[in-house]
Every structure is written in C-alpha cells, then in structure tokens.
Amino acid sequence: MKQTKLAIVGSGPAGYAAAVYAARAELAPLIFAGSEPGGQLMKTTEVENYPGFPQGIVGPQLMTSMQEQAVKFGSELVWETVTKITGDAKNGFVLSTDGGNEYQAEAVLLSMGASSKLLGVGEDKYWGKGFSTCAVCDAAFYKDKIVYVVGGGDAAIEDAWALTKFAKSVTMIVRGSEFRASKIMQKRVADNPDKIMVLWQTQLKGIRGEKVEELVLGVAGEEKVVKTEGLFFAIGHTPATDFLKDSAVALDEKGYIKTGITSSTPDTWIHGYPTMTSVPGIFAGGDCVDFRYRQAVTAAGMGVSAALDAEKWLAAKTD
Amino acid sequence: MTGVNTQTFTDSNFDAQVLKSSKPVMVDFWATWCGPCVMAGPVVDELATEYLGKVTIGKLDVDAQKATAAKYGVMSIPTVILFKDGKEVARKVGFAGKPMYENLLKQAV
Numbered sequence: 001m002k003q004t005k006l007a008i009v010g011s012g013p014a015g016y017a018a019a020v021y022a023a024r025a026e027l028a029p030l031i032f033a034g035s036e037p038g039g040q041l042m043k044t045t046e047v048e049n050y051p052g053f054p055q056g057i058v059g060p061q062l063m064t065s066m067q068e069q070a071v072k073f074g075s076e077l078v079w080e081t082v083t084k085i086t087g088d089a090k091n092g093f094v095l096s097t098d099g100g101n102e103y104q105a106e107a108v109l110l111s112m113g114a115s116s117k118l119l120g121v122g123e124d125k126y127w128g129k130g131f132s133t134c135a136v137c138d139a140a141f142y143k144d145k146i147v148y149v150v151g152g153g154d155a156a157i158e159d160a161w162a163l164t165k166f167a168k169s170v171t172m173i174v175r176g177s178e179f180r181a182s183k184i185m186q187k188r189v190a191d192n193p194d195k196i197m198v199l200w201q202t203q204l205k206g207i208r209g210e211k212v213e214e215l216v217l218g219v220a221g222e223e224k225v226v227k228t229e230g231l232f233f234a235i236g237h238t239p240a241t242d243f244l245k246d247s248a249v250a251l252d253e254k255g256y257i258k259t260g261i262t263s264s265t266p267d268t269w270i271h272g273y274p275t276m277t278s279v280p281g282i283f284a285g286g287d288c289v290d291f292r293y294r295q296a297v298t299a300a301g302m303g304v305s306a307a308l309d310a311e312k313w314l315a316a317k318t319d
Numbered sequence: 320m321t322g323v324n325t326q327t328f329t330d331s332n333f334d335a336q337v338l339k340s341s342k343p344v345m346v347d348f349w350a351t352w353c354g355p356c357v358m359a360g361p362v363v364d365e366l367a368t369e370y371l372g373k374v375t376i377g378k379l380d381v382d383a384q385k386a387t388a389a390k391y392g393v394m395s396i397p398t399v400i401l402f403k404d405g406k407e408v409a410r411k412v413g414f415a416g417k418p419m420y421e422n423l424l425k426q427a428v
Contacts, residue, residue, distance in 0.1 A: 035415040042354040060354025067358075079362050079417035099418040128395040128412035137353050140382075141394045211392075230394075 004030045006310055007095050007105035008075075009082045010240075012039025013296045014111035014286025014303030016066035021307040022109070023073035027314070030103060031070065032095070035081045038063040039113045040237070040287075041296055043134040045162060050296055059136075062296075078103070083243050089281035089317070106317070107310045110249070110257060110277070110284035111303050114237035114294075119150070121206050123233070130212025135159030135232045142167045147230035148215060150204050152176060156234035157185040157196075164195040167230070171197040173204055173217065207231065239288045250278035256291050257284040261302070273313055275306040283310045322364025326377025330386045336377070338405040343427035344375045345420070348391075348398045350382050356397040359414040363399075366420055374427050401427055 006022050006029040008015050022029040044059035080097035087093035095103045116133040123131050132138045139162045147167045149160045152174040163170045177200050179186050189196050206216035212231045217224045239255045250258045259275050260268035268274050275283045285302030287294050337344045347363050349356035367376035381388040401409040401423050409426050411419055
C-alpha cells in the first residue's frame with residue numbers, strides 16, 4: 001500500500017494551495033484529483049477577482065498553473081476519487097479509491113469543494129445529449145441552436161452570456177421574480193434584451209426526447225412545453241461530502257464539514273487546530289467547509305490554513 | 320502536446336485508423352479551449368502508453384475535425400468513445416479521473 005504523510009483529497013484552489021504549502025514543508029503530499037479535476041474554476045472563463053491578475057486569467061489556466069506549482073515542490077497527483085476513509089490518528093488513515101486502490105496517510109486534508117446541483121427532473125440521462133452544467137465548455141456545439149439556462153445567479157448569467165456567442169436564442173429560466181446575481185452581471189442581461197430572454201417565476205419540470213428536444217415548464221401553476229436543443233444548469237453547488245456520511249467526520253445538516261472555523265471556541269484558535277474536523281488528524285478547508293464566502297481565493301486561503309495546521313499536528317505527533 | 324503513443328485522428332484518417340482498425344480504438348474528442356480536456360490530456364497519454372499494442376488511443380480535435388464530431392453526435396467535451404470493429408461500443412462524457420477511462424477500456428480487452 002502506498003504511504004504518505006499527508007493525503008489531500010480534492011484538486012481545486014483549496015487542494016492545490018494546500019499542496020504547495022505541504023510540499024514546501026517536505027510532506028510530499030498525495031493529491032487525489034477527484035471526479036472533477038481542477039474543480040469549479042474549470043467551468044469558468046475569465047476570472048477577474050483573483051488577486052495578482054489585473055488583466056484577468058482564464059479559470060482552467062489558473063488551475064493548471066496551481067497544479068504545476070503544487071507538483072513543482074514535490075506533490076504527487078493521483079487521478080482517482082476517494083470513496084472511503086477509515087482509520088484514526090494513532091494507527092494512520094486508509095483512503096480507498098474508485099480505482100480499487102488503497103493508500104495510507106498519517107494525516108488527511110479534505111478539500112473536495114462543491115459540485116453542481118441537479119434538479120432531479122430526469123436530466124441524468126441527457127448528459128452529452130443536449131444537457132450540460134458547463135456552458136463554457138460546450139457552448140460552441142450550440143451554434144445557431146435554441147438553448148435554455150436554468151438559474152438566476154452570477155454563474156447562470158455567465159453561462160447565458162457564453163452561449164450568446166453561438167446560439168440562435170438564449171432564454172434563462174428563473175424561479176423567482178428577480179436575479180440573485182451581482183449588479184454588474186444583471187446589467188449584462190438588462191443591456192442585451194435582444195440576446196438573452198428571461199422567463200421569471202418559472203420552474204423546469206421535465207425534459208422530453210431522445211436527446212433534449214422539449215422542456216416542460218411550470219409557470220403560475222400551469223404547464224407549458226417549449227422546444228429546445230440545449231439545456232444548461234447553473235443552480236448552485238452542494239458540498240462534495242457524500243462519501244463521508246457514514247464516517248466519523250462530522251457534517252452539518254447541509255453536508256458541510258464541521259471544523260473549528262465554523263464552530264470555534266477561543267481555545268481552538270489559541271491552542272488547537274482551527275481547521276481540524278471532528279476526527280483528530282483530519283483537516284478540512286475550502287467549499288466543502290465554507291457555506292458562506294465560497295470564492296477561489298478564500299478556498300485557497302482555507303486550504304493553506306488547513307495545510308499549516310496539518311503540518312503543525314504532524315510535527316507535534318512525532319515529538 | 321500529444322504523447323508519443325497517442326494518435327491524432329482527423330476527418331480524413333478516421334475511417335482507416337479507427338473504423339477499419341484491427342484493434343479496439345479509444346477516441347478522445349477534445350478542443351484546446353476546453354479546460355477539463357486539457358487537464359485530461361496527460362492522463363490519456365499515460366493510458367496510450369499503458370495500453371500500447373492492446374488498444375489504440377488517440378485524440379480528435381473537434382474544432383478542426385467538425386464532420387466526425389458531428390457524425391457521432393458529440394455535444395459535450397471531453398467525450399471518449401470506444402470503437403471495436405468499426406462500431407461504437409461505449410462512450411463516456413466528462414473527465415472524472417483515470418478509473419473512468421480504465422472502466423471503459425476494460426470493455427475492450
């Protein structure tokens with residue numbers, strides 16, 4: 001069984017930032033890339049609010065740079081998804097993966113982030129057949145086609161905008177009567193009524209066709225069917241912590257991992273490890289912990305905090 | 320960018336190198352602007368070396384080779400399709416790590 005001092009679970013900003021620090025501290029961490037390598041930024045275009053890039057940087061480029069930086073200092077990437085963690089601080093932890101392998105680690109850093117939410121209206125069978133949660137990846141396949149985007153936040157508007165460059169028509173399906181998006185993004189829709197249409201107070205109820213062909217919409221208690229060729233979801237994220245449900249790692253009611261950051265006492269901050277989970281030796285940071293800020297830069301910061309705590313904990317253990 | 324054992328498929332060589340191949344072939348439909356595709360690239364290259372002689376593995380740029388991508392109804396990338404005796408036998412959409420490809424390749428060998 002392959003062994004490491006520190007196993008980092010997840011490869012978004014939190015995981016890679018943690019890996020840079022842990023690798024420089026000579027912990028030679030293993031990074032488990034997970035089922036969505038690179039994380040949420042892989043589905044974005046221009047990132048304009050990551051400090052250090054005044055001209056903006058393309059999301060996937062930022063992530064490949066972070067990956068390169070983590071590997072440069074001695075992290076090793078494992079292209080597998082962790083499905084189970086057992087063990088304890090005394091005997092070490094064992095991580096099982098979807099590749100059927102097991103790895104042993106003295107400490108674990110959880111940074112799985114969050115995944116796109118689904119509605120459960122039968123969209124599962126339409127992946128790659130007209131349904132996507134990555135407009136930025138797939139917009140080009142919808143040249144001169146009619147497409148719909150579900151969601152009312154920044155990500156939904158960004159997706160709709162990316163689609164306008166190719167599609168014949170782009171319509172947003174918004175549950176409420178207003179956007180949850182930032183002012184600057186809302187303005188983009190308001191200023192381009194010819195490019196993006198909005199259906200307010202509308203819910204997606206179902207999908208019909210061999211591939212995506214028709215959508216069943218619920219509007220004011222009535223059902224309406226529209227023709228389409230593409231359907232994109234941008235309705236938020238849910239922490240990627242399902243595999244921890246039967247473990248000793250405590251989660252809150254929404255599935256976020258509890259650490260000293262979210263349920264702290266002054267003592268945790270002065271003497272303890274604020275990023276430690278309910279299991280000694282397992283630390284966590286980023287969007288799988290943070291239900292509030294959820295930014296690339298805050299995730300990176302939390303990843304680093306967790307790496308520093310893990311490093312300190314490992315050192316104390318050896319003493 | 321492409322590994323030494325990774326083939327490059329095009330609209331013009333697809334028939335000869337994929338459909339008429341005596342070995343199973345895994346085709347990675349990708350594009351330079353697709354982040355997950357670029358991240359998956361080195362993993363596909365690794366597999367091309369590991370499966371050398373058993374399964375032919377190669378990439379098809381959907382921007383440059385539009386006809387083939389359209390023929391197989393590729394509407395989301397990365398998409399990998401496994402061909403055997405000229406027929407599609409399995410397909411996966413997205414990049415979810417190495418085991419995803421290995422599970423697909425198990426159907427070939």
